[in-house]
Amino acid sequence: MRKIRKIAAIYLLCAIMVTRIGMPGLVALASEVEEVAPESTETIETAKDTDETTENVEQEENEDVQIGSEAVVVDDVETVAETGENAAGEVNAEEQDEGETLDTEFTETAEDTEGIIEDVEIGDDTQIMEDPVELEQAEEVGPTSPAATLGAGEEVVVDTGDSVSVVEVENDVNTTVVDSEVKTYNLNVFILDGDIDLSSEAAQEIAQDVVEDTGEASVNVGVFEGENYAVIENDIVSFAGSGGNSATADYAVIKTGDTYSIVTLVNRVNTTIVGSEVYFVTINIFGDVNGNIILPELVGGPTPSSAPLGVEEVGLDNSAEVVNEVSSNANTGGNSAAEVSTGDALSLVDIINLINQNYINTLFYYLNINVLGSWEGEFLGWGEGGIGGVSECIGCYDDLSVGNQAYVYNRVASTADSGGNSAVGGGYVETGGAVSSVSIINMVNTNIINSSGFIGIINIFGRLVGNIGGVSFFEVEDDPTPPAATLGAGEDVEEKEGGGATMEEGGELWVGQTNNIGTHVLPGDTITFFMNVKNTGTGKVYGTKLLLSLIDEYGEIGGVVFDLGDIEPGKGVKVTTGLVLSKSALGGSYIARATAFGRVGPDGAEISAFADSDVLIKGLLPAAVKQEGVLGMCAWEPEEPEPDPISFDDEPDEGLTNVLVGLVTAAIAGRGIQKRKSITNFFTSFL
Amino acid sequence: MRKVASLVLVVTFMAVAAAPAAAYHWPEPQPEPTKLVVNSSAIVRNDVDTVANTGWNSVDGTSHYRRYVPAKGTILTGDALAVGNVYNMVNTNSVGCDCYDDITLNSRAWVSNYVDTTANTGWNSVHRGGFVRSGDATARSLVEGVINTNVVGGIAD
Numbered sequence: 001m002r003k004i005r006k007i008a009a010i011y012l013l014c015a016i017m018v019t020r021i022g023m024p025g026l027v028a029l030a031s032e033v034e035e036v037a038p039e040s041t042e043t044i045e046t047a048k049d050t051d052e053t054t055e056n057v058e059q060e061e062n063e064d065v066q067i068g069s070e071a072v073v074v075d076d077v078e079t080v081a082e083t084g085e086n087a088a089g090e091v092n093a094e095e096q097d098e099g100e101t102l103d104t105e106f107t108e109t110a111e112d113t114e115g116i117i118e119d120v121e122i123g124d125d126t127q128i129m130e131d132p133v134e135l136e137q138a139e140e141v142g143p144t145s146p147a148a149t150l151g152a153g154e155e156v157v158v159d160t161g162d163s164v165s166v167v168e169v170e171n172d173v174n175t176t177v178v179d180s181e182v183k184t185y186n187l188n189v190f191i192l193d194g195d196i197d198l199s200s201e202a203a204q205e206i207a208q209d210v211v212e213d214t215g216e217a218s219v220n221v222g223v224f225e226g227e228n229y230a231v232i233e234n235d236i237v238s239f240a241g242s243g244g245n246s247a248t249a250d251y252a253v254i255k256t257g258d259t260y261s262i263v264t265l266v267n268r269v270n271t272t273i274v275g276s277e278v279y280f281v282t283i284n285i286f287g288d289v290n291g292n293i294i295l296p297e298l299v300g301g302p303t304p305s306s307a308p309l310g311v312e313e314v315g316l317d318n319s320a321e322v323v324n325e326v327s328s329n330a331n332t333g334g335n336s337a338a339e340v341s342t343g344d345a346l347s348l349v350d351i352i353n354l355i356n357q358n359y360i361n362t363l364f365y366y367l368n369i370n371v372l373g374s375w376e377g378e379f380l381g382w383g384e385g386g387i388g389g390v391s392e393c394i395g396c397y398d399d400l401s402v403g404n405q406a407y408v409y410n411r412v413a414s415t416a417d418s419g420g421n422s423a424v425g426g427g428y429v430e431t432g433g434a435v436s437s438v439s440i441i442n443m444v445n446t447n448i449i450n451s452s453g454f455i456g457i458i459n460i461f462g463r464l465v466g467n468i469g470g471v472s473f474f475e476v477e478d479d480p481t482p483p484a485a486t487l488g489a490g491e492d493v494e495e496k497e498g499g500g501a502t503m504e505e506g507g508e509l510w511v512g513q514t515n516n517i518g519t520h521v522l523p524g525d526t527i528t529f530f531m532n533v534k535n536t537g538t539g540k541v542y543g544t545k546l547l548l549s550l551i552d553e554y555g556e557i558g559g560v561v562f563d564l565g566d567i568e569p570g571k572g573v574k575v576t577t578g579l580v581l582s583k584s585a586l587g588g589s590y591i592a593r594a595t596a597f598g599r600v601g602p603d604g605a606e607i608s609a610f611a612d613s614d615v616l617i618k619g620l621l622p623a624a625v626k627q628e629g630v631l632g633m634c635a636w637e638p639e640e641p642e643p644d645p646i647s648f649d650d651e652p653d654e655g656l657t658n659v660l661v662g663l664v665t666a667a668i669a670g671r672g673i674q675k676r677k678s679i680t681n682f683f684t685s686f687l
Numbered sequence: 688m689r690k691v692a693s694l695v696l697v698v699t700f701m702a703v704a705a706a707p708a709a710a711y712h713w714p715e716p717q718p719e720p721t722k723l724v725v726n727s728s729a730i731v732r733n734d735v736d737t738v739a740n741t742g743w744n745s746v747d748g749t750s751h752y753r754r755y756v757p758a759k760g761t762i763l764t765g766d767a768l769a770v771g772n773v774y775n776m777v778n779t780n781s782v783g784c785d786c787y788d789d790i791t792l793n794s795r796a797w798v799s800n801y802v803d804t805t806a807n808t809g810w811n812s813v814h815r816g817g818f819v820r821s822g823d824a825t826a827r828s829l830v831e832g833v834i835n836t837n838v839v840g841g842i843a844d
Contacts, residue, residue: 314787318727318778327736332765333807334743340811344765344822347739347806350772356727356794357776361783362838366776372768419740433765434739445727451783 156249162257162432163418165240170266174228174404180273180448184280186264190287190462198281199296199471228270228445232408238263241417242432243331252427254335258343259416260286260461261330263438269445270318270404276359276448281456282439285373285464292466294474297383298363298452317403318356318445322410326351329415330434337423343433346372347416350457351440356404359451369458369468372435380469381577404445414438435461506539507569507600511546513611515592520616527615531594533564534572541567541598541607546575550615551591567598590615723787727778728795733830735802739769741822742807747814760817767806771828775800781838794835804828 168186185198240261245254264282279296330347348370369379416434423429439457458468467473512532521527529548535541544564549556564573595610746760778794806826811819 313722314724315722316725316727318725319729321730323732323734324773325734327738328769328771329736329738329740330767330769331738331740333741336745336747338746338760340744340746340761341763342741342744342765342822345739345741345767345806347737347769348772349735349737349770351733351735351774353731353733353773353775353777354779355729355731355775355777355796356779358725358727358780358782360723360781362781363783364781366774368772368774370770370772372770419743429744431765436739445729 156247156252156427158245158247158254158421160242160245160256160432162259163240163242163416164260164262165238165416166260166262166264167236167238168264169234169236171232171234171268172271173230173232173267173269175268175271176273177271178274180275181277182273182280183278184266185283186266187281187283188262189283189285189289192287192289192291195291195294195466195474196283196289197292197294197471198279199294227403229405230269230407232267232269232406234265234267234408234410234412236263236265236410236412236414238412238414239417240415240434240436243334243418243420245420246422246424247427248424249427250425252337252423252425254337254421254423254427254429256418256421256431258432259330259418259434261414261416261436263412263414263440265410265412265438265440267408267410267440267442267444269406269408269443271443271446271448272402273446273448275450277452278448279454279456280441280443281454281458282441283456283458284437284439285458285460285462286435287462288465289463290465292377292474293458293464293468294471295367295382295454295456295469297470297472298365298454313401314360314449315401316358316447318358318447319404320355320406320408320444322353322355322406322408322442322444324351324353324440324442325409325411326438326440327413328436328438329413329417330436331415331417332419332431332434334420335422335429335431337421337427337429338425339428341428341430343418343431345416345433346435346437346461348372348437348459350438350459352442352455352457354441354443354446354455356444357446357448359447359453360449362451362453364451364453366453366455367458368456369460371460373460373462374464375460376463376465377467380467380473382470383472383574402447406444408442408444410440410442412438412440437461502602503542503600503604504539505601506537507535507541507567507598507607508537509541509544509567509596509598509607509609510534510536511594511596511609511611513592513594513613515613515615517613517615520618522618527592529575529577529592529594529613531575531577531611532572533567533575533596535567535569537600538569539600540569541600542604544573544596544598546573547593547595547597548577549593549595551593552588557590564596587617590617721787722789722791723782724791725780726793727780729777729797731775731777731796731798733773733775733800733802735771735773735800735804737769737771737802737804737826737828738807739767739805739824739826740807741765741767742809742811742824745812745814746817760813760815762811762813762817762819762821764808764811764821766822767808767824769804769806769826771802771804773800773802773830774833775831776833776836778835779833780836783838792837794837796834798832798834800830800832802828802830 166188170184170186187196189196238261240259242256242259245256247254262284264284266280266282268280277298279298281295283293326349328347328349330345332342332345335342350368350370352366352368354366365382367379369375414436416436418431418434421429421431437459439459441455441457443455510533512534514530516528516530531546531548533544533546544567546562546564548560548562551557560577562575562577564575567573592613592615593610594612595608597606597608599605600607741764744762744764746762775798777796777798780792780794782790804826806824808821808824811821813819
């Protein structure tokens, strides 16, 4: 009888998940279970009715629920986009009398495929689903070996279009989601004039919502037991080619298009998410994007000492084996002719393995930004977020027991090739660019309880003009002041006065600043600064700027400037930024100074305030410094021994900024872990 | 004798039972100690090969591309940029509350990374005179590991 009750409860939970989450895989699951336990037919029927299901959930409170899941998933994906491998111009002086042009104007062959495979086994009966995903192979595009013949002195032109191969594979295996939101965004953007706003509802229309919170009643069970077993194999081959062309003539010309081979693989295996909000984001920017990438602000993190879940015992057993075999090849070379000009080759592999992760009442971030093209902007970070669980989820369960076993094997080969061309006979080869990118996120044996998290990769292959950060940094405050009465930073007061505009008096600035350093940091470490600028006066402060600078015994060695705009009396702005020390950072004592500047009054008088924090770097000293025996001497001497004080009206000093870039990072790759501990890491990249 | 003994026992029991309530306290129910037990083991192997190449070109002979200005062979290569990033976060336990009386965290991890990153703009050859100008070649590998990490406690300052 107890077993029957368990099975019924399992049905109940599945029914809940089907109705709340709407996962097709779980619908199929319910059908499979019907054969095992026909006594539960009635419960299964309730799965079709959301309202009844919810009622039953509440009635069945404190049931003993067990989930045992086994899955074997094999993904074998091969995607090819090809515009190359063309041949033209077999020279035959006797037979040929005119030239030939092969032109495969912008040919795009792309695979955009997503496979979601789920298999959950319940109870003792073992049933393993093996569901290989076979994706179509893109057909070869463009003429191949046309065997044209040409006369001497004629011209042959091979002009290929671009070639794009995109593979997206997402595996959700043995995933249990209760009272949670899990959002996945896989975006490949070529041209966009506007923001990419992941915090808005509109973004959901262009991305995939794995789970959408329906706002229904909480799922209440007494004991939650899950046993998950999964074997995942992904074999992915992605090829984009426009090269391998050959032409023979006195004037042979080969021009190839760009090639893009993009692989995005997301594995979520044996994942239990309760009362949480989690984002999985991968964004690839290939062309020009003018706009900001706006990230959601998460609410979550630590709660006071009481146990918010009412949980007496939590047992989590995780075992995982994860193997990633990845090759990425971008090629524009290997050409032969009398004149060769190749495009750029960019090859990127980014693997994030999150294995055996248990987050309880935690706010966690991971964001990796790879800049292989150009980025005119900065990473603003996230706002403070909120304290407290996403969902209190009190009574979700009394006890929780989860056992996870996972074996994940990823074999990925990505190739973008526009090279390997041959123009014989005084010919010319000009290749397009080649971009090969592989992004893999493995989230294996992960239990997320009452937490919020963001895991993402942003690859910029093209050009991004805009900032990246939490939505709070992009919120525009309503300014009741007419535009004519405001002044921008650095604008000439007299000119404004000529237009009749005046600035209020009475504004005063206050600055607070802390960092997350305990006693010291080491080269390669990350320092997070928390700055708070307030207008403590009675009037507005105009054109406020915040300068964060590092100062050693010789003076300022670098700084970054944040434009805060106008600040109303009683209002303030919080700024959090990360400082990544390079591996070669030299030891010593520094002062981090946050200085706020602004203008007030009819005459535009400048006001300022600053706050300091100490930075102690324990690192190796340069040889010259060691000889002198001066501890902590800094090798980053400014180009000018006595740099001019930063003037309010001056533009940021490029030299100083560059020094800081050398110290910090050129292209921020931001990663934050466990923000509740105020740790925000960024790792250095010279890209 | 037995009757007397039994009577004494009953009277004694009644006396105890009739004692003022304040004289005796039932033990207050104690909450069950909360437990968190996590056992994690992981084997992770990453074998990553990243190549960006714009080189290995060869020119031979005189270019007739610009027909009216025959020139020696020329090779101009673009930049090659190869990046291999591997981030392993294995066996992480983060508990953001003082929710548990007993916490047991056992973690075992085997992590191996084999990362080859190659960027090439060279290996170009010019026969019978010519000119080679290769672009920049940048190869960068970054392997990070956060293994067996436990963060337990209340609210940070």
